[in-house]
Amino acid sequence: MRYRDSGVDIDKANQATRAIARLAKETWGPEVLSEIGHFGGLFEVPKGMRNPVLVSSMDGVGTKLLIAREAGVFDTVGQDLVNHCVNDILVQGARPLFFLDYVAAGKLEPEMIARVVTGLAKACHENRCALIGGETAEMPGLYQHGDFDLAGTIVGIVERDGVIDGSSIAAGDAIFALPSNGLHTNGYSLVRRVIEKSQLKLDERVEALGSTLGEELLRVHRSYLDAVTAIARTVTIKGLAHITGGGIVENLPRILPDGTGARIDKGTWPVLPIFELIARAGDVVEGEMYRVFNMGVGMLVVVGAQDAAKVPERAEGLTVYRVGDVVPGDGTVHVV
Amino acid sequence: MRYRDSGVDIDKANQATRAIARLAKETWGPEVLSEIGHFGGLFEVPKGMRNPVLVSSMDGVGTKLLIAREAGVFDTVGQDLVNHCVNDILVQGARPLFFLDYVAAGKLEPEMIARVVTGLAKACHENRCALIGGETAEMPGLYQHGDFDLAGTIVGIVERDGVIDGSSIAAGDAIFALPSNGLHTNGYSLVRRVIEKSQLKLDERVEALGSTLGEELLRVHRSYLDAVTAIARTVTIKGLAHITGGGIVENLPRILPDGTGARIDKGTWPVLPIFELIARAGDVVEGEMYRVFNMGVGMLVVVGAQDAAKVPERAEGLTVYRVGDVVPGDGTVHVV
Numbered sequence: 132m133r134y135r136d137s138g139v140d141i142d143k144a145n146q147a148t149r150a151i152a153r154l155a156k157e158t159w160g161p162e163v164l165s166e167i168g169h170f171g172g173l174f175e176v177p178k179g180m181r182n183p184v185l186v187s188s189m190d191g192v193g194t195k196l197l198i199a200r201e202a203g204v205f206d207t208v209g210q211d212l213v214n215h216c217v218n219d220i221l222v223q224g225a226r227p228l229f230f231l232d233y234v235a236a237g238k239l240e241p242e243m244i245a246r247v248v249t250g251l252a253k254a255c256h257e258n259r260c261a262l263i264g265g266e267t268a269e270m271p272g273l274y275q276h277g278d279f280d281l282a283g284t285i286v287g288i289v290e291r292d293g294v295i296d297g298s299s300i301a302a303g304d305a306i307f308a309l310p311s312n313g314l315h316t317n318g319y320s321l322v323r324r325v326i327e328k329s330q331l332k333l334d335e336r337v338e339a340l341g342s343t344l345g346e347e348l349l350r351v352h353r354s355y356l357d358a359v360t361a362i363a364r365t366v367t368i369k370g371l372a373h374i375t376g377g378g379i380v381e382n383l384p385r386i387l388p389d390g391t392g393a394r395i396d397k398g399t400w401p402v403l404p405i406f407e408l409i410a411r412a413g414d415v416v417e418g419e420m421y422r423v424f425n426m427g428v429g430m431l432v433v434v435g436a437q438d439a440a441k442v443p444e445r446a447e448g449l450t451v452y453r454v455g456d457v458v459p460g461d462g463t464v465h466v467v
Numbered sequence: 468m469r470y471r472d473s474g475v476d477i478d479k480a481n482q483a484t485r486a487i488a489r490l491a492k493e494t495w496g497p498e499v500l501s502e503i504g505h506f507g508g509l510f511e512v513p514k515g516m517r518n519p520v521l522v523s524s525m526d527g528v529g530t531k532l533l534i535a536r537e538a539g540v541f542d543t544v545g546q547d548l549v550n551h552c553v554n555d556i557l558v559q560g561a562r563p564l565f566f567l568d569y570v571a572a573g574k575l576e577p578e579m580i581a582r583v584v585t586g587l588a589k590a591c592h593e594n595r596c597a598l599i600g601g602e603t604a605e606m607p608g609l610y611q612h613g614d615f616d617l618a619g620t621i622v623g624i625v626e627r628d629g630v631i632d633g634s635s636i637a638a639g640d641a642i643f644a645l646p647s648n649g650l651h652t653n654g655y656s657l658v659r660r661v662i663e664k665s666q667l668k669l670d671e672r673v674e675a676l677g678s679t680l681g682e683e684l685l686r687v688h689r690s691y692l693d694a695v696t697a698i699a700r701t702v703t704i705k706g707l708a709h710i711t712g713g714g715i716v717e718n719l720p721r722i723l724p725d726g727t728g729a730r731i732d733k734g735t736w737p738v739l740p741i742f743e744l745i746a747r748a749g750d751v752v753e754g755e756m757y758r759v760f761n762m763g764v765g766m767l768v769v770v771g772a773q774d775a776a777k778v779p780e781r782a783e784g785l786t787v788y789r790v791g792d793v794v795p796g797d798g799t800v801h802v803v
Contacts, residue, residue: 231525284620
């Protein structure tokens with residue numbers, strides 16, 4: 132009796148590793164000092180900064196993965212993950228430096244892995260972020276055949292006096308929204324239950340969406356790096372809220388100082404048709420919709436009242452909506 | 468009909484979040500600028516370095532998790548993960564700055580999560596590393612009840628001219644070993660198959676091990692940060708190899724320059740009893756044992772011939788074994 136550890140197909144593993152290395156290298160600038168295959172990724176701290184602060188975030192794609200698997204689409208979840216992470220550090224004023232990914236599966240499928248990494252590399256490239264390393268794990272006893280999980284870590288940088296933390300936000304400030312293009316990466320557990328109970332089908336074309344339901348649900352989480360950078364060139368941004376799980380009502384309070392709240396005016400931005408479809412098909416009440424979904428708002432931008440008129444109407448192709456105001460309050464966000 | 472997204476028990480989630488935040492904060496020094504609960508973790512780049520390079524690594528615990536779950540022990544896998552990551556960047560000369568974790572489960576079990584994070588925080592503390600953030604994901608459709616996965620990212624730092632990459636290694640250099648204390652985190656898929664076929668039991672006390680098999684298999688992956696730092700105070704380290712999956716024969720070649728190979732002399736260090744037990748119970752041939760397991764060697768240290776006599780006999784409580792030499796060759800490691 133002879134064993135080969137974990138039954139890994141070595142040729143397949145090497146094939147996947149080579150594909151990953153090739154895709155990753157396309158995202159590297161001169162600040163990347165090592166090659167994947169070494170023990171760790173090397174990245175030079177950018178020069179010429181006075182007091183650099185590293186901002187990092189780790190995240191997963193969540194149950195959007197299960198929709199992707201059902202639809203057989205694997206590259207967009209990689210983009211979702213990177214863009215989500217980019218937004219998570221962007222809200223503190225940081226620009227991305229590098230990204231590492233973790234892919235775990237019951238069985239290594241080199242083609243599937245290559246598609247996931249293609250998406251990661253594409254989004255890293257778009258966000259000027261180096262895909263510097265990662266781990267691909269095969270764990271047959273933990274994941275069922277065909278199942279996989281995907282997580283990633285982003286590390287970015289910002290000058291200490293450029294950190295955005297919302298602390299200067301005050302009643303009277305103006306709130307702007309950058310539009311989402313769909314669910315991004317939140318609310319998929321609810322959507323999966325709605326699909327199941329209402330017998331909607333992923334491959335069914337829905338007139339109101341102009342696409343199939345599957346295509347709509349897998350639209351890539353938008354990165355707001357370029358749009359926010361463009362706005363920051365015109366005005367001072369006091370606070371940014373990435374609208375993820377918990378929606379506007381739970382994410383905006385995270386940056387509101389004591390003694391403030393917010394009023395968000397419905398009708399000032401377009402709620403995407405997919406949210407109307409989910410609410411109707413699942414009989415989900417509006418308050419719940421706002422707690423689970425982004426409802427068409429991917430990022431909120433808070434600026435001082437005196438700057439409100441200077442905020443551009445469009446930023447890097449996205450319409451910038453004036454959606455509400457900071458008000459005196461106890462941290463509650465009222466959507467009215 | 469009303470939905471609550473993903474069926475997450477909010478009280479339980481909050482309970483887990485508070486426990487994580489409390490444990491994590493105990494690992495923070497003054498360079499940590501933010502609190503968990505914000506969007507991303509802030510960490511000041513250490514001052515006074517000439518040309519700092521960030522070294523990062525992402526890893527999982529692999530199928531050691533399944534042994535831990537079977538034994539109902541959850542804190543040690545957190546330590547395994549951190550120590551493994553510390554070693555992975557240590558081999559490039561880096562000391563750890565901060566760590567982020569990813570825990571995904573079918574169902575959030577606050578007590579289990581708290582135990583995992585207790586282990587993460589303990590190891591972070593021991594390695595002077597800040598547990599700066601992480602993600603806890605509940606994905607009932609992906610993980611079975613009771614199943615969970617654990618991954619993490621470490622970011623460390625080194626002066627550019629202090630990077631250890633093995634490039635100065637030459638034939639004639641001396642190779643030293645720091646002992647492992649067991650399997651660390653590799654070879655568990657094979658071990659699980661051996662256990663299954665040979666009907667060994669995790670809770671059975673094994674005389675040769677002086678413990679139960681479960682206790683032996685869950686010994687915490689050793690961090691070599693302090694021992695390697697101590698050796699580096701005495702001699703110039705030319706290369707370090709963390710002995711993980713692939714064993715000595717596949718990990719040492721990763722740092723050997725062209726034209727060199729290595730001879731490792733069996734009998735110069737103690738092979739732990741657990742490896743003899745696995746080989747016997749599973750009828751695993753020796754060559755295979757050396758490709759799957761660390762065989763008692765956790766870290767290899769390469770120094771110039773002229774420094775060999777200066778390497779201390781013990782470092783931070785660990786015996787330092789002289790185990791072989793760098794020889795002219797094609798990258799092959801011969802264990803003779």
